[in-house]
Amino acid sequence: MSPSSAHSLSRWVRAYDSGDEEPTSQSARSEIQGTLKILVSKLDDLSTCNDLIAKHGAALQRSLSELEGLKVPVEGGEKIKAVNERATLFRITSNAMINACRDFLDLAETHSRRWQRALQYEREQRAHLEETIEQLAKQHNSLERAWRAAPTLVSTSPSAPTCNKGRSERLHKEEASDEDEDTEFFDAMEDPAFITVTATENSQHRRSQSNLSGASGGQPNDWTQDDHTSSSCNDVSGKELQPRRQRRTHVPDKPNYSLNLWSIMKNCIGKELSKIPMPVNFNEPLSMLQRLTEDLEYHELLDKAARCDSSLEQMCLVAAFSISSYSTTVHRTAKPFNPLLGETYELDRREEFGYLSLCEQVSHHPPAAAHHVISQRGWTLWQEITIASKFRGKYLSIMPLGAIHLQFHSSGNQYVWRKVTSTVHNIIVGKLWIDQSGDIEIVNHRTKETCQLKFSPYSYFSRDVPRKVTGVVADSGGQAHYVLSGTWDDKIESAKIVQSSRGGSGSEGKQKTVYQTLSPKPLWKKYPLPENAENMYYFSALALTLNEQEDGVGLTDSRLRPDQKLMEEGRWDEANSEKQRLEEKQRAVRRRREAEACDAVDEGKEYEGYQPLWFHQRRDSVTGETNFVYKGGYWEAKERKDWSMCPNIF
Incomplete structure (x- = not known):
C-alpha cells in the first residue's frame, strides 16, 4: 500500500472520529471506493510477489536438499541445513503477510459501509438538531412578545400598603431566581x-x-x-x-x-x-x-x-x-x-x-x-x-x-x-x-x-x-x-x-x-x-x-x-x-497604523505602536507584574479646559 493511499483512508477515518471534516455523502463514498480499489490492486501485486516467492523458495529448497545429498564436510552440511530452515520460515512468513493483508481488506470493506451509514446518520441528526433549536428559539421569542403584549392581569395600586410592596418585591426576587428545565446545573x-x-x-x-x-x-x-x-x-x-x-x-x-x-x-x-x-x-x-x-x-x-x-x-x-x-x-x-x-x-x-x-x-x-x-x-x-x-x-x-x-x-x-x-x-x-x-x-x-x-x-x-x-x-x-x-x-x-x-x-x-x-x-x-x-x-x-x-x-x-x-x-x-460606522472608522485607523508599522520596518526605523493618552506601562514594585498605571495630566487638562491632545474616535 502506498503512503498516499494509507494517508487518504486514515484521513477520512480521523475526519469521522473528530467531526472536524464532514465530506458530503457522495464525495465520501467516491473516496472510499477509490481507496478500496487501490487496496485491491496493491493486494494483487502482493499476491503475485507471494507466488514468485513460493516458486523460487521451492526451487531453493530443492537445491539445498540436493546439496545435503552430496558428500560435504560435516560443518558444511549443518550450514546448508540451517539455510534450508530459514528459507522455509521465510516462505511461511510471506504467506502469513498475504493472509493478513487480505483480512485487512475485507475488514476495511465491511466497516467502510458501516462508517458511511454512521456518518450519514450523524449528519442528519445534526441538521435536525440545528433546525429544532432554531424553531425553539423562534417560539421562545414569539411567546415572549405575546406575554409582553398581553394585558396586565394584576395591577398594583399606587396607594398599596408598604407591606404589600415588600411582598411583591420578594415574590419578584424569588421569581427571578427560579430555574426552568433548560437550566444547566453544576x-x-x-x-x-x-x-x-x-x-x-x-x-x-x-x-x-x-x-x-x-x-x-x-x-x-x-x-x-x-x-x-x-x-x-x-x-x-x-x-x-x-x-x-x-x-x-x-x-x-x-x-x-x-x-x-x-x-x-x-x-x-x-x-x-x-x-x-x-x-x-x-x-x-x-x-x-x-x-x-x-x-x-x-x-x-x-x-x-x-x-x-x-x-x-x-x-x-x-x-x-x-x-x-x-x-x-x-x-x-x-x-x-x-x-x-x-x-x-x-x-x-x-x-x-x-x-x-x-x-x-x-x-x-x-x-x-x-x-x-x-x-x-x-x-x-x-x-x-x-x-x-x-x-x-x-x-x-x-x-x-x-x-x-x-x-x-x-x-x-x-x-x-x-x-x-x-x-x-x-x-x-x-x-x-x-x-x-x-x-x-x-x-x-x-x-x-x-x-x-x-x-x-x-x-x-x-x-x-x-x-x-x-x-x-x-x-x-x-x-x-x-x-x-x-x-x-x-x-x-x-x-x-x-x-x-x-x-x-x-x-x-x-x-x-x-x-x-x-x-x-x-x-x-x-x-x-x-x-x-x-x-x-x-x-x-x-x-x-x-x-x-x-x-x-x-x-x-x-x-x-x-x-x-x-x-x-x-x-x-x-x-x-x-455602531457600524464607529467600528469601521476604528478598523480604518488600525489599518493605517499597521501600514505605518510596515513602512517603519522597511526603513529600518523603530515603530512604537499605539500608546494610551493617560496611562503608561510600568512594573509594579510589589507584585513584579507589568501593567498600565495612571501617568497624570487628565484632571489638569480638565481644569485648563484643554482637550487638544484627544484623538477623534467618535
Whole structure:
C-alpha cells in the first residue's frame, strides 16, 4: 500500500472520529471506493510477489536438499541445513503477510459501509438538531412578545400598603431566581474546609474569652466591643453624605425589541466574544469602562477601612468591598458596549464622596481597560482588566484577567486581588441568569495577611443558599482571625474567631477546621434597586447616573459616544447604524497604523505602536507584574479646559 493511499483512508477515518471534516455523502463514498480499489490492486501485486516467492523458495529448497545429498564436510552440511530452515520460515512468513493483508481488506470493506451509514446518520441528526433549536428559539421569542403584549392581569395600586410592596418585591426576587428545565446545573460542591460555630454572646462569655489567643490582639477598635467602631460597621446604609447635586433617577424605558439570538450566535461557538459583531439589541446603554467604574458603588467600605487601626479589620472591609462589586450583576444580563481604543470615562465625585475616577481603553485586541481612583478619604485604587470570554453553546464564560490594587495612605497597606469567573446561562433557550464562581485571594503585601474567599457555583443539589460566599481572614503566620459569610448579591457578615479546632473529615477525606466565633457583625448590605428598575436594564442608583451628560469631560468620554446615546434614547436602528460606522472608522485607523508599522520596518526605523493618552506601562514594585498605571495630566487638562491632545474616535 502506498503512503498516499494509507494517508487518504486514515484521513477520512480521523475526519469521522473528530467531526472536524464532514465530506458530503457522495464525495465520501467516491473516496472510499477509490481507496478500496487501490487496496485491491496493491493486494494483487502482493499476491503475485507471494507466488514468485513460493516458486523460487521451492526451487531453493530443492537445491539445498540436493546439496545435503552430496558428500560435504560435516560443518558444511549443518550450514546448508540451517539455510534450508530459514528459507522455509521465510516462505511461511510471506504467506502469513498475504493472509493478513487480505483480512485487512475485507475488514476495511465491511466497516467502510458501516462508517458511511454512521456518518450519514450523524449528519442528519445534526441538521435536525440545528433546525429544532432554531424553531425553539423562534417560539421562545414569539411567546415572549405575546406575554409582553398581553394585558396586565394584576395591577398594583399606587396607594398599596408598604407591606404589600415588600411582598411583591420578594415574590419578584424569588421569581427571578427560579430555574426552568433548560437550566444547566453544576454538580454539588464540596463543603467548605471549615465549620463555624457561633457562641452566645453574653457578658460572662465575653470575660471568659477576652484573653484567648484566637483574638486579634485587643485593638481599641476590636469588633467584639460595642463601641463606636462596631456602630460604624453596623451602619450599612452607606448614606454618609447626601449628594449636593441632584442627579437623574431614571433612564428611558427599554424598548420591546425582539431578535433571533440563535441566528447570530450559532456561528460564534468557541469564539472570542469581543471579536463578534453584535447589534445593540444585546447591549445595555453603558460601556465596559462605566461598568468597571460601578465597582465604586460601595466606596464607603473603603472609607471605613481607611479609618481602621487594625489591619485585620481593614482586610475584612476590603474583602466586603471586593464582593460588593458583583451585586450589580445579578439581573444585568445585557452586555456593555465594547469601548473604542482610546475611549475614556471619568467620574468626578469629589463634592459628594471625595473621589476621582478615570478609565481608559488601552488595548483593543485583547480588549484591556486601565482604571485609577484617588480618594480624599485616604485610599487609592488602580486596576488593569482584560476580559476574555467564550461562548460555549448553552452558556457564556467571562474571565476577567488582571489584578486590582488598593493602597491606604496612612498605613501604607497595599492589597492585591483578582476577579472570579462570571457565567451567563441559558444563552439560547430559557431565562438568562448569571452566576459567579471561583476563588479570590486578597493579600496585604505589607503585613502578609491574607483573605481566602470562595464563590460557590449554583447547584440544584446543594442545600446551601444560592450565590454563597465564604472566607477566612488570617495573619502572616496563617492563624485565622475572622470568618466571612453571606451572598454576593445581598450581604456579607464577619465573625471573630475565638477558638479553632480540628474536626471530622469532609467528603474527600480532608480534615476540616471548626471555628468557634462570636456573633457575626454586618459588613455590607446591598442597596435596593430603584423603582421600575426592571424596565431600566436593572440599573442601580449609581448606574442610572453614569451616562448622564456632563460639561467639561474629555472628548473621548463614553458619555459622548453617539451609538450608546442613541440606544439609551430608544433609537436602536439608528444606534446600530452608528455602531457600524464607529467600528469601521476604528478598523480604518488600525489599518493605517499597521501600514505605518510596515513602512517603519522597511526603513529600518523603530515603530512604537499605539500608546494610551493617560496611562503608561510600568512594573509594579510589589507584585513584579507589568501593567498600565495612571501617568497624570487628565484632571489638569480638565481644569485648563484643554482637550487638544484627544484623538477623534467618535
